[in-house]
Amino acid sequence: MxxxxxxxxxxxxxxxxxxxxxxxxxxxxxxxxxxxxxxxxxxxxxxxxxxxxxxxxxxxxxxxxxxxxxxxxxxxxxxxxxxxxxxxxxxxxxxxxxxxxxxxxxxxxxxxxxxxxxxxxxxxxxxxxxxxxxxxxxxxxxxxxxxxxEVSMMLSAPKLRVVHVTTHIGLVDAVAKIEPGLVARTIRRGHETLRKSGVERPRIAVCGINPHAGENGLFGHGEEEDKIAPAIARCRGEGIDVSGPLPADTVFFRAVRGDFDLVVAMYHDQGHGPVKVLGLDVGVNxxxxxxxxxxxxxxxxxxxxxxxxxxxxxxxxxxxxxxxxxxxxxxxxxxx
The missing domain is CATH 3.40.718.10 (Isopropylmalate Dehydrogenase)
Structure with a gap:
């Protein structure tokens, strides 16, 4: 070739x-x-x-x-x-x-x-x-x-791939921008990219927005239930292997361990931080x-x-x- x-x-x-x-x-x-x-x-x-x-x-x-x-x-x-x-x-x-x-x-x-x-x-x-x-x-x-x-940013490092729902906007604006349609489109783009790169059935984890992914409504104002959960249900209905919303403080560890092929982060620093901890010299955008x-x-x-x-x-x-x-x-x- x-x-x-x-x-x-x-x-x-x-x-x-x-x-x-x-x-x-x-x-x-x-x-x-x-x-x-x-x-x-x-x-x-x-x-x-x-x-x-x-x-x-x-x-x-x-x-x-x-x-x-x-x-x-x-x-x-x-x-x-x-x-x-x-x-x-x-x-x-x-x-x-x-x-x-x-x-x-x-x-x-x-x-x-x-x-x-x-x-x-x-x-x-x-x-x-x-x-x-x-x-x-x-x-x-x-x-x-x-x-x-509309496009998405994916960061790739050894043992960890992250795709972002929002990127270069302030945190308050990011939370306001997140909605089920955008989350679903991001999941689909990540799924399609991994399929093209040879991952036959990508396992995708979706982060929550609030600590502990809202803890069943204890934290935040129902963002996980209103903004994220409907997108996950929609993508599952399309045959995508997607889990969440999951707490961001543990999901990246689980992905590095091998539980997931891709993590969907809600905002810039939520996704960038874990990738860059693995090393600035090995990450790819x-x-x-x-x-x-x-x-x-x-x-x-x-x-x-x-x-x-x-x-x-x-x-x-x-x-x-x-x-x-x-x-x-x-x-x-x-x-x-």
Missing amino acids: ARPVIAITMGDAAGVGPEVVAKALAAPDLYRSCRPLVVGDANRLRKAVDITGVGLEVRSVDAPEDGTYRAGSIDCLDLGVIPEDLAFGVLSPVAGEGAYQFVRAATELAVAGRVHAICTAPLNKEALQAAGHRYPGHTELLAALTGTP ITIGLPVIRTSVDHGTAFDIAGTGRADEASMLEALRQAVELAPEVEEEPAS
């Missing part, structure tokens, strides 16, 4: 994105499973190669079809939007604009079928908005670029519900170490691995 083309967006050029991309693409085994194409700025990537000492050649290409995709070099679709003197570790609207353009270009290629999946290095939300792009993050940006009305495959590192731009070569590429490698697993099958590669 042919190797899929994975478009890797370089992220915020002032952060660690260029460095983790360069380090990840120094792994020769990667090229056995995919054809990695960096969508970014070739000169910035060359600087990252120098900083990290990986000794790779950066080749500028005009289209995915021009790449050679061989270990020892990096094929870069060069948008040429990052100035030579851009400082590492400093928030910049120029870098924010660059990060936006990298995602836009990669998304257009994916929608057109010229690449088979997108893997994103981290962008900085404040820099993105300083550049005039009013999105809370990658998830919402990708939804807008693809015209997708997957946007589900898009018409294209998108995975991402599960860490930020790390301005404090950007430009030092110290950034760890483990999460990028895992994100690339999962992008390959989720990508559609490719019949053949063009002759080199």
Whole structure:
């Protein structure tokens, strides 16, 4: 089977994105499973190669079809939007604009079928908005670029997968937004994604909102009964193996133990906390519900170490691995 083309967006050029991309693409085994194409700025990537000492050649290409995709070099679709003197570790609207353009270009290629999946290095939300792009993050940006009305964020780490009903909104707003239809659609998206990735009958646990999942009405104002339980009943009726609402203080332990394949979290920190306890260097962010495959590192731009070569590429490698697993099958590669 042919190797899929994975478009890797370089992220915020002032952060660690260029460095983790360069380090990840120094792994020769990667090229056995995919054809990695960096969508970014070739000169910035060359600087990252120098900083990290990986000794790779950066080749500028005009289209995915021009790449050679061989270990020892990096094929870069060069948008040429990052100035030579851009400082590492400093928030910049120029870098924010660059990060936006990298995602836009990669998304257009994916929608057109010229690449088979997108893997994103981290962008900085404040820099993105300083550049005039009013999105809370990658998830919402990708939804807008693809015209997708609703998507979900899934975090994946060894022994734990979490999908979120709400993400980048305040806690009070999150509780107000949660309703049975949204919860049911989130469960279905998670179920479908796991089925596509080879889990034949996913076992799904759904968190409650309140402590002890409301303790039969003792805590909260009936949110579990009104907002969550009807969605679970609906999905069970569709044949989905789903349990809940369950107390969030124990359900993640049970999932890591092997009782569940997926946990549905109600809000950002409820789901992010347990995944990140397992390690920032092993987590992967997957946007589900898009018409294209998108995975991402599960860490930020790390301005404090950007430009030092110290950034760890483990999460990028895992994100690339999962992008390959989720990508559609490719019949053949063009002759080199």
